[in-house]
Amino acid sequence: MVIDRVKTGIPGLDEILDGGIPRNASVVLAGGPGCGKTILAQQFIYNGAAQLREPGIFITAQTDIQNIVWDMQNFKWNFKALQDKNLVRIERVQFDTKADVSMQVEEQLTLIGNMVKEIGAKRLVIDSVTAMGMWIDDRGTLRNTIFQFLSEVKKLGCTTLLTAETSGDKNEFGSFNVEQYVADGIIALYFVPPNRGIFVRKMRGTNHSKKVHPLEITEDGIVVKNKDEILWQSLSTR
Numbered sequence: 073m074v075i076d077r078v079k080t081g082i083p084g085l086d087e088i089l090d091g092g093i094p095r096n097a098s099v100v101l102a103g104g105p106g107c108g109k110t111i112l113a114q115q116f117i118y119n120g121a122a123q124l125r126e127p128g129i130f131i132t133a134q135t136d137i138q139n140i141v142w143d144m145q146n147f148k149w150n151f152k153a154l155q156d157k158n159l160v161r162i163e164r165v166q167f168d169t170k171a172d173v174s175m176q177v178e179e180q181l182t183l184i185g186n187m188v189k190e191i192g193a194k195r196l197v198i199d200s201v202t203a204m205g206m207w208i209d210d211r212g213t214l215r216n217t218i219f220q221f222l223s224e225v226k227k228l229g230c231t232t233l234l235t236a237e238t239s240g241d242k243n244e245f246g247s248f249n250v251e252q253y254v255a256d257g258i259i260a261l262y263f264v265p266p267n268r269g270i271f272v273r274k275m276r277g278t279n280h281s282k283k284v285h286p287l288e289i290t291e292d293g294i295v296v297k298n299k300d301e302i303l304w305q306s307l308s309t310r
């Protein structure tokens with residue numbers, strides 16, 4: 073059976089995914105700080121809009137919007153032109169800890185859903201699920217809220233990347249231990265100085281590489297060395 077795939081447009085990444093991410097999949101992008109999650113997610117939105125005219129939405133829950141601006145200037149990706157053409161939306165979500173967070177999550181879902189309809193978005197990024205959960209203290213509520221949120225996001229009909237901060241441990245694939253139950257795919261990024269790596273842990277409905285591949289962050293963004301391999305044993309654990 074031929075399945076419909078979404079090309080990330082990231083050199084080497086579509087190759088290790090057997091052609092791309094299955095359309096409408098929700099994929100967790102997990103990794104420690106500075107391993108390239110935000111850059112990869114931005115590149116996914118940028119390439120979709122710039123190369124394939126597929127509208128995309130980038131939701132940031134980062135407290136510092138400046139980081140996003142830096143990344144974009146850094147790689148000379150002209151998001152502004154794409155925003156003007158309604159091919160890209162970049163939105164920041166923020167929560168007020170004094171109010172009911174579950175209700176705010178509901179509101180955010182409605183807003184995201186409306187944005188998806190408005191521009192006919194095919195790609196969506198939530199960066200990061202970890203930051204969204206930061207506002208919720210109680211662990212039970214946290215897991216439940218994140219689970220509900222991710223389940224609802226899946227229904228929006230977009231191919232979605234959900235970034236998740238981990239400690240950087242090679243066997244950690246999410247922040248709250250709930251992401252994996254909702255996700256169709258899990259991609260882990262590693263940064264064991266001086267080496268960066270990428271590993272497709274799971275991708276429902278498709279074959280994929282089972283190796284850890286070197287990843288480089290260049291002045292044009294992320295490049296995956298799909299022909300090369302990093303040995304699993306060489307990724308340090310703590």
Ligand SMILES: Nc1ncnc2c1ncn2[C@@H]1O[C@H](COP(=O)(O)OP(=O)(O)O)[C@@H](O)[C@H]1O
Pocket residue numbers: 103104105106107108109110111112146289290291
């Ligand atoms: N132009 C560049 N060339 C090489 N590496 C870069 C460049 N820009 C950023 N980086 C690297 O990318 C890292 C940030 O990646 P980012 O996607 O924000 O990480 P994460 O979201 O996983 O925390 C920086 O810490 C730096 O090491």
Ligand SMILES: [Mg+2]
Pocket residue numbers: 109110111199
């Ligand atoms: Mg980030």
